[in-house]
Amino acid sequence: MALSLTKAPDLARRRVERALDETGLLCVTLLEGLRRTWDLRQWWGEFVEQCWFLARVTSVPVMLIAVPLGATISLQVGDIARQLGAQSGTGALLTAAMIQQVAPLAAALLVSGVGGSAITSDMGARNIRDELAAMEVMGINPIHRLVTPRLWAASTVSGLLCSVVILAGVIGGYYFNVIQQGVSPGAFFDGATTLLQFSDLMITLFKAWVFGFIAAAVACYMGMNCDYGPVGVGRAVNRAVVVTSIVVFATNYILTMIYQVLFPPRF
8 A cells, every 4th residue: 555655656747747748749740730831832732632621521510510509509698688688688699609709619629529530540540551650761751741731721621610600600599589589680680799899700710720720730649649550549539639629728718818808808
């Protein structure tokens, strides 16, 4: 018993050191992938292919999530607003919630869960087949050739999906708030301008853009450093989704806090 208690601090220290090492390597992978961004001829074709793939596999799921999500927020907020006699403010609250918080997070989680899983499995398969080592032998940097286009593709698609989430969520909220609860269309949309600023949309698109980089960087890193064998690839996919979710939510808090200080909310 005493021996196990003695080993506990050492085990915790090794885990912390390993987590810090992996965090550093992840940051190196991201920065190295961005370093050769200017060389478009090397990654433009792969970028277009990855954009089409990510858009194809995420566009329908994100709409299927956004519409009921907007409807749920509208129903909950509308019920409370009706009790307070402020039903006309439901549209403003729904639109503000979708634009400021829901849209970038939903887009990032879809890119991570659907597209990021595919990226991790693809990079992991290349790793266990020694394709990455073969590229290094031929003098080709696998990060520049494979990671760079996926970083920009994920960020681009994440920004586009953010707009789709906002549109689909507002449509779902409009249906349940206007058609089901009887709020006038003018009152539904008029209140949104009182709570939102143009900078709100800009920070939302910026968040989605950053979250796309994070999702692609984590997916590529986990795939390129997975254990050999199908089990290793499966574990890498699971870790990529979990780590991306944690980092995205932490980054969202930091960006929101900075934005609230620079641009105080308007009432």
